[in-house]
Amino acid sequence: MFIKFPFGPLANGSLMLHHDFHTRRTSVLVEVTSTQFLAERMFELFSTPHYLNTSGPPHPLVPLALFVDHLRCLNEDERIDIDKSICHLESRSGVALHNFGSRTRARISEFALLKKDIHMKEALMAMADHIFSFQAKLIAFTREESQKFQTLLQLQREDASADRQVDFVNASLNFNGSMAIWTMEQLHALRKRLRVQAKVVSRRCFRNLYAILHRY
Secondary structure (H helix, E strand, C coil): CEEECCCCCCCCEEEEEEEECCCCEEEEEEEECCHHHHHHHHHHHHCCHHHHHCCCCCCCCHHHHHHHHHHHHHHHHHHHHHHHHHHHHHHHHCCCCCCCCCCCCCCHHHHHHHHHHHHHHHHHHHHHHHHHHHHHHHHHHHHHHHHHHHHHHCCCCCCHHHHHHHHHHHHHHHHHHHHHHHHHHHHHHHHHHHHHHHHHHHHHHHHHHHHHHHHC
């Protein structure tokens, strides 16, 4: 299995997973943003007494579940940063329920720069929408593939540790699938708020230009 996230300014990475059904060995290569955090999570999981005392090898798809969860958390952090930046834009344009932090409303002379910031944020939102939608489709794909792989793996049902690992993989993928959908919904709501700011700033820039022209 090979997974490659779209390259961009947001969280991205790739994973290659190979399982040998004869030796029951799994090889995994991972390259991802904040690799150290993922490595620490894997080390912590595979160092627990459950894994040290089990007679069988770890489930081959556990690294995949951790990889998907890691990227979902990184993308959620990006979504939160976008949310905060839009709050700043709303405060500067004057169209907000309250000022965000210490930001104050921008002067009319600063609206041209504010309009540029909004366009830059629109470009970032387009990239985020592409990556977040890719994430949702990827998780749906991995859930389907994990079911097929489980059939091929033919784990012994009396192996309680194997059953627990399968439950962990399925629960993790299901959870991240739901979260990916909600993250997309939140991003779409943020895009609507950004479009409102773009319209407000464009109209005020036009009014300012109209007022300047009428002076002469």
